[in-house]
Amino acid sequence: MTGIPAVSRRAVLGGAGAGLAVGAVGGAWGGRASARETRPSPGSARVAFHGPRQGGIVEPAQARVEWAAFDLLPGTGRDRAAGLLRDWSAAAARMAAGEPGGDGGGGIALDAGPNSLTVTFGFGAGLFDKLGLADRRPPALAALPAFPGDALDPARSDGDLWVQIGADDALVAVHALRVLRRLAAGTAAPRWQMAGFSRTPGATARPMTGRNLMGQVDGTNNPRPQDPDFAAKVFATGPDWMAGGSYAVLRRIRMLLDDWESLPTDRQERLVGRRKSDGAPLSGGPDAGERTPVDLAATAPDGTLAIAPDAHVRVAAPASNGGAAMLRRGFSFHDGLLADGAPDAGLLFAAFQADPAHGFVPVQQRLARGDGLSRFLRHEAGALFAVPPGAPEGGYVGQPLLEG
Numbered sequence: 001m002t003g004i005p006a007v008s009r010r011a012v013l014g015g016a017g018a019g020l021a022v023g024a025v026g027g028a029w030g031g032r033a034s035a036r037e038t039r040p041s042p043g044s045a046r047v048a049f050h051g052p053r054q055g056g057i058v059e060p061a062q063a064r065v066e067w068a069a070f071d072l073l074p075g076t077g078r079d080r081a082a083g084l085l086r087d088w089s090a091a092a093a094r095m096a097a098g099e100p101g102g103d104g105g106g107g108i109a110l111d112a113g114p115n116s117l118t119v120t121f122g123f124g125a126g127l128f129d130k131l132g133l134a135d136r137r138p139p140a141l142a143a144l145p146a147f148p149g150d151a152l153d154p155a156r157s158d159g160d161l162w163v164q165i166g167a168d169d170a171l172v173a174v175h176a177l178r179v180l181r182r183l184a185a186g187t188a189a190p191r192w193q194m195a196g197f198s199r200t201p202g203a204t205a206r207p208m209t210g211r212n213l214m215g216q217v218d219g220t221n222n223p224r225p226q227d228p229d230f231a232a233k234v235f236a237t238g239p240d241w242m243a244g245g246s247y248a249v250l251r252r253i254r255m256l257l258d259d260w261e262s263l264p265t266d267r268q269e270r271l272v273g274r275r276k277s278d279g280a281p282l283s284g285g286p287d288a289g290e291r292t293p294v295d296l297a298a299t300a301p302d303g304t305l306a307i308a309p310d311a312h313v314r315v316a317a318p319a320s321n322g323g324a325a326m327l328r329r330g331f332s333f334h335d336g337l338l339a340d341g342a343p344d345a346g347l348l349f350a351a352f353q354a355d356p357a358h359g360f361v362p363v364q365q366r367l368a369r370g371d372g373l374s375r376f377l378r379h380e381a382g383a384l385f386a387v388p389p390g391a392p393e394g395g396y397v398g399q400p401l402l403e404g
């Protein structure tokens with residue numbers, strides 16, 4: 001151990017949205033602090049790996065994310081899969097504590113702190129068949145329906161195992177991915193990989209909800225850990241091995257940014273239902289702020305609805321979808337150019353929920369048909385994973401399933 005206090009999961013939960021606490025300065029990676037370098041480094045912030053819930057769900061999105069899916073190699077049995085999850089969990093716990101992860105990282109994070117590293121593991125439907133566990137596959141992991149407009153690339157979708165690595169430093173995130181990939185050799189083969197980013201801590205003088213690549217303040221009306229029904233919306237209560245876990249729906253959503261940016265701001269705002277400058281709802285008048293509640297019934301002086309019938313926040317709202325809710329925790333991507341010169345950029349959308357049938361599915365069904373924003377979006381890849389609860393010290397993620 002480095003002697004640096006971990007940010008307890010409880011502390012993070014209580015302070016979600018306010019940013020992560022920062023540990024003491026120094027430690028194995030820091031070397032000797034010079035007289036000029038006495039302020040705590042943001043890189044020293046850490047999130048404990050072990051605990052009742054996996055990290056990377058309720059914590060504020062880090063500056064960088066790496067998503068990777070793996071397929072179990074033919075002939076891999078339950079023992080080998082369990083060994084991989086044991087090795088992955090141990091390496092993730094070490095790296096989250098700021099210690100070397102093991103072989104395969106190439107030394108690229110040697111002098112960096114943990115940078116709030118979280119590693120989240122998920123199980124795809126295929127894992128249950130391959131390991132002879134089909135009878136233990138939870139109903140909530142049933143294949144999602146096809147949605148209008150979907151053009152999902154199978155090579156970049158699904159997978160038996162999912163790893164989400166978040167960190168406030170790109171080298172730390174890539175290092176963790178390299179370590180986990182090395183550990184998977186001989187047991188699981190990489191299937192697809194995606195990298196994303198969100199706002200860097202300290203980038204704004206005024207801490208606020210981050211923006212996506214359409215320039216919108218994105219994440220305002222997410223369920224919040226302090227809401228009384230937060231856990232019921234986000235965390236599963238069963239089956240036994242999934243109690244306290246969650247279901248992650250992933251989508252790579254490309255944005256038609258050149259078309260979007262050619263729209264005047266007021267048109268962009270009508271398509272979302274919120275002001276671009278500060279995220280305030282269009283139902284709130286000029287004095288509204290980001291946190292002013294959305295009023296879907298409010299009318300403009302001309303008698304029309306202040307939030308348009310096809311505005312994204314109206315179509316996506318729980319009130320329009322029988323109460324369906326999810327915790328969105330997406331990241332932007334910007335991966336170069338397409339053949340036609342357009343940016344290959346958009347949102348790595350992630351939604352965590354207790355059951356996709358009462359979260360993502362009804363909302364996306366409605367969005368795909370009636371959301372004004374969706375004319376500027378292309379859903380290109382997707383996946384659904386069961387994200388088991390966290391592992392206690394000495395245990396590993398998925399142990400009750402794989403050894404049960």
Ligand code: HEM
Nearest residue numbers: 216217218219220221222253313316317318347360363364
């Ligand atoms: C690139 C695609 C998307 C963009 C740019 C986007 C953008 C936004 C923005 C700017 C907001 C308003 C601020 C907020 O409350 O967070 C919002 C709200 C929301 N979005 Fe999206 N979104 C996208 C895709 C999706 C998808 C695929 C879903 C779910 C299927 C979804 C569900 C929601 C929900 C539930 C809300 C909150 C509505 C409310 O209760 O006020 N969004 N989104």
